[in-house]
Amino acid sequence: MTDRLKLVTWNINSVRLRMPIVEQLIDEIAPDVICLQETKCPDANFPENAFRKAGYHHMAIHGQKGYHGVATLSKLPLTNVEKRDFCMIGDSRHVAADVPFNGSSLRLHNFYVPAGGDEPDRTINPKFGHKLDFMAEMEAWLCGIETEKPAILVGDLNVAPFEHDVWSHKQLLKVVSHTPVETELLERVRAAGDWLDAMRHFTPHEEKLYTWWSYRAKDWEKADKGRRLDHVWVSRPLVPHVKGTSVLRAARGWEKPSDHAPVIAEFSV
Template identity: 55%
Template sequence: MPLEQGTLRVATWNINSVRLRQGLLATLVHDLDPDVLCLQETKCPDELFPEAAAEALGYAHRAVRGMKGYNGVAILSRLPFRVRHDDPDWCGRGDCRHLGVDLALPDGGTLELHDFYVPAGGDVADRDANPKFAHKLDFLAEITAWQAARGAARRAMLVGDLNIAPLDCDVWSHTQLLDVVSHTPVEVAALSAWQQAGAWVDAVRHFVPPPEKLYTWWSYRAKDWAASDRGRRLDHVWVSGDLAGALRRHVVHRPARSWERGSDHVPVLVELAL
């Protein structure tokens, strides 16, 4: 098993309905073989989550936080963990956008792991005109304040659909998307403040430094997503500074965008040597 070799593979994927796409979980596991799989936008109440499918794929340890039709996060793991029940309910909405666990590692230590699904923010980048955009900014502000109060992250990992493409090279056209929700300056500044508050390291950009283009999401609206390649990097993996030296490998699994009835996001995996 990979864990016996001292590695840990963590993948994140906005699955865009876990019941609709549960069959693709087997394809993901075949291709990437993650030890821990973090899902977002599961759109599924807890009692209807496909537990049997996850169990059959070897994920004996699971935590789900879902609701009917919207949002939802889940963590599937080969390693035992403890759910962090005391983490905040962001904006007091109970809308199933965050799940934290303390993962038990083979060396006897733990890894603090957070799975986030940040609000998309709607279509209008104006706090006053668009309540969804205001919620997104408030959500980010609360997390940043919480992170600042805790200080720099230690032996920790944060993954998920953060719904922001922060760098110019994280979008197909920086100039054309400056006013488009997910790449506006106010969102980029908010994400940067969160990252800096925890001294988080952008694990994927560790392997693929700017100015190389890199995307994890392509709109369903494109007739030929691969030909147009108008993507954005919305899905992220961050590690605490003390784990930066343990980064070994990453995969942005672009072929997943062409899976039959696939999500508009692709899985992202990072491997650590622990």
């Protein structure tokens, strides 16, 4: 049956280190498709057997040693796999594949956008310049033919675009991930393809919505200084089929957690 789809996107911050909580997620949520970011391992060392044992026999993996990396794991067949090299520097930050849905298929993009370093000034911080260039390439590409059919874009986009996507709008305006140059550029990326921000579609803009809490906080839950860095976007042909999104906040408190929580999106005909 391809009339329902449950998808999870999660920056796992090392898939091999955190495989036990990935298995916990699978036990609790039973997603059809899992999109991971920051897997931090080359393809040859990816824990494929653990995923196969859990029922995820179809994999689109784009990894590298120690850094970055994205992987899409599916109970459903994945076809037309594409790994785009943004900015032509060889980083593993994108993988796309077609997933069966509604008697046909949808295009699923899995992204890990560069974090951008600490200083929001490309003249003194090349990492920030790289982040802006990466998103500019997204803007030029993720429109037109890429969004004329059913498509989903998920991942750690490393930008918290709106006022209530961060714990303090005023205090973070000069902090990388919430600076105006980043938030405005991400909105241009979204608008270029007329993508729907599915998380904000279901959660009003005046409500706080976070997916990331720093490891630096002694008590992350009490401090609650979060940011919404992880996103689910849906192309217009798929909008009637998106039924809900949610953040599995509890996962941030699991044993040896990622600093990101999983985001769940559900689709049905």
